Amino acid sequence: MTGNRPLGVGLIGCGTIGQVHAASLGQLVEDGEVRAVAAADPSEAARNAASRNALGFESLHEDGRAVIDDAGVEAVVIASPTATHRDLVYAALDAGKPLLCEKPLAPVFPVVREMHDAVVASGLTAQVGFHSRFHYLFDAVQHLVTGGELGAPMGYVLREDQFWPTGEIVPGHSSWRSNRSQAGGGALLEHTIHGADVVSWLFGPARQVFARTRSQFGYDVEDIAAATVEHESGVVGTILTVFNGVRGREERRLEVFFERAAVEMTADFVVGAREDGLMIQRPDEEAERPELDSLRAAHWDRLGVTRKDVWFYLYLAAREWARSIRAAQPASPSFGDALAAHALVEAAYRSAESGAPVTLEGDLAIPGAS
Numbered sequence: 001m002t003g004n005r006p007l008g009v010g011l012i013g014c015g016t017i018g019q020v021h022a023a024s025l026g027q028l029v030e031d032g033e034v035r036a037v038a039a040a041d042p043s044e045a046a047r048n049a050a051s052r053n054a055l056g057f058e059s060l061h062e063d064g065r066a067v068i069d070d071a072g073v074e075a076v077v078i079a080s081p082t083a084t085h086r087d088l089v090y091a092a093l094d095a096g097k098p099l100l101c102e103k104p105l106a107p108v109f110p111v112v113r114e115m116h117d118a119v120v121a122s123g124l125t126a127q128v129g130f131h132s133r134f135h136y137l138f139d140a141v142q143h144l145v146t147g148g149e150l151g152a153p154m155g156y157v158l159r160e161d162q163f164w165p166t167g168e169i170v171p172g173h174s175s176w177r178s179n180r181s182q183a184g185g186g187a188l189l190e191h192t193i194h195g196a197d198v199v200s201w202l203f204g205p206a207r208q209v210f211a212r213t214r215s216q217f218g219y220d221v222e223d224i225a226a227a228t229v230e231h232e233s234g235v236v237g238t239i240l241t242v243f244n245g246v247r248g249r250e251e252r253r254l255e256v257f258f259e260r261a262a263v264e265m266t267a268d269f270v271v272g273a274r275e276d277g278l279m280i281q282r283p284d285e286e287a288e289r290p291e292l293d294s295l296r297a298a299h300w301d302r303l304g305v306t307r308k309d310v311w312f313y314l315y316l317a318a319r320e321w322a323r324s325i326r327a328a329q330p331a332s333p334s335f336g337d338a339l340a341a342h343a344l345v346e347a348a349y350r351s352a353e354s355g356a357p358v359t360l361e362g363d364l365a366i367p368g369a370s
């Protein structure tokens with residue numbers, strides 16, 4: 001599309017993650033990969049903060065449509081609250097512009113499927129904000145799963161916990177996440193859609209899910225959920241996700257049990273976080289704990305990343321996205337990947353509602369899964 005020219009990017013939504021996107025765009029501007037053309041947010045303070053992070057957007061707007069309509073915007077990042085994604089994605093598709101949309105795609109599953117189908121029909125390059133896939137530790141586990149050296153993966157335990165992201169628990173935080181009509185769900189949909197993507201990426205699409213949810217804090221979305229998942233591949237696993245009152249904490253832990261190894265990985269989403277860790281236990285050997293800085297450096301070498309000042313893995317996701325568009329290639333993680341993650345989460349909600357296991361068939365069927 002743009003060949004060697006920097007890609008003209010517009011950003012819609014300049015809140016918490018929008019400002020991280022803006023900072024990543026700023027670094028990509030310095031790299032010569034993109035131009036920060038336009039940004040929109042109803043909040044002036046938010047769009048000004050994003051503009052500072054992006055080293056200055058050429059224009060700032062209240063309404064996201066103005067970004068999409070800007071002739072200089074060749075591709076759009078949608079980082080506004082979940083319930084606004086659908087209309088903005090459709091507007092970008094109507095304008096023929098490639099996009100990156102934050103997760104979750106929408107509060108309810110039928111809309112996710114519609115969005116997926118519309119994106120696929122458009123043929124435009126579109127990526128979803130599953131930035132975990134660009135974390136060197138998830139990448140390391142993915143290589144262990146596909147490499148075969150440890151035998152077949154048999155099962156896993158995934159735990160994701162973080163502070164309740166709402167203003168009553170974290171003063172100053174936005175509060176739409178504790179409202180079902182805006183967020184669609186709580187810890188499972190809003191946060192652990194990342195985990196649902198990771199386990200679908202590592203072990204293939206889910207076949208059946210049995211789950212329980214609770215709302216301990218009394219909002220109309222869940223703050224704790226536990227799910228047992230059987231994948232099409234035969235791998236079985238459990239997922240526990242929690243929003244609680246431990247302010248400042250955000251941690252993901254994945255344990256994978258192979259035929260000939262146990263692997264434990266802990267990750268946070270800031271580069272160099274103290275929570276990060278990886279342990280590989282093979283038979284009759286002392287556990288291996290790879291040196292993390294070298295592991296990260298090797299991952300970034302493979303991606304061709306030379307910057308030393310990257311602090312959020314989203315930079316890697318945005319960089320790959322911009323490169324996919326410039327090369328007129330499909331982007332990853334795709335809307336198809338998002339459909340698989342959303343279907344797993346939706347099956348968990350239906351199971352929690354009915355008290356019975358839910359099979360991913362009918363409207364929950366994933367293209368390509370048997």
Ligand SMILES: NC(=O)c1ccc[n+]([C@@H]2O[C@H](COP(=O)([O-])OP(=O)(O)OC[C@H]3O[C@@H](n4cnc5c(N)ncnc54)[C@H](O)[C@@H]3O)[C@@H](O)[C@H]2O)c1
Pocket residue numbers: 012013014015016017018040041042043046063064079080081082084102103104129130131174175190
């Ligand atoms: N991939 C990730 O790791 C990650 C992390 C955080 C949030 N998210 C997702 O990103 C989205 C935004 O989350 P957030 O934490 O930044 O929320 P936030 O509440 O901090 O910020 C949202 C911003 O969008 C603005 N906004 C509201 N309606 C808008 C509209 N119609 N057009 C443009 N801007 C609008 C608000 O004024 C606010 O500044 C959500 O879907 C969320 O789930 C993803």
